[in-house]
Amino acid sequence: MANFISLPIGSEVLTLLNLKPAIIITTVGKDGSINAAPYSWFSIVDYNPPRVLFSTNMKRDTYRNVLETKEFVLNFPSVDLLKQIWITSKHFPYGISELEKASLTVFPSEKVKPPRIKECKAHVECKVLWTKPIGSSCLILGEIISLSVDEKIEQLGTKDRLIQLNPPLYFSFKEDEKTRKWLFASIGKIHEMTERNDKFEITSETL
């Protein structure tokens, strides 16, 4: 039997609860400037109509733009874009495009002003429904109004699509005076659960 140890509710909260794909959110300001930043605290929260929620620190340019123009795009990078994710997370002055700094390519969205990122494999375009401040952060609820995926993965079954999306799963962040460390995982094994005629089966596949 395992023994359990209580942890202080501090940075350990991040380590235990943070395991989420990292995406890049693009927004525009009312001056038309483009902003991009990585986010991991996001989730689909309703299906019909489809809605997503994400949380952002209220000091960030993403927050300012969401209030100014009420639209955002979730861009899904695969794990090979980790360096670009890091560059877009830097605090550049307002109006400087992180996408240019990271040499990422913008192209127009189908239904909103914030652009999509060409190097990302999927894009979710949203319009803001409401915002709710919670301490230093703010929850942003958006309605999904358009979805797009790389045509190379559109034809694939869900399992192969997951393999191709290959999302960086963000787990923890630690820093000291000299070093900042972000820990990510990526998919190495796939588990499929099947229920048929009241029988249940799990098949696992190492990639």
Ligand SMILES: Cc1cc2nc3c(=O)[nH]c(=O)nc-3n(C[C@H](O)[C@H](O)[C@H](O)COP(=O)(O)O)c2cc1C
């Ligand atoms: C992998 C990763 C995930 C992040 N997730 C979030 C998040 O969910 N919420 C948040 O407020 N900041 C998050 N950040 C930090 C923001 O990306 C960072 O503060 C960024 O500079 C904000 O940019 P902006 O001022 O251009 O909006 C994350 C950073 C990284 C590297």
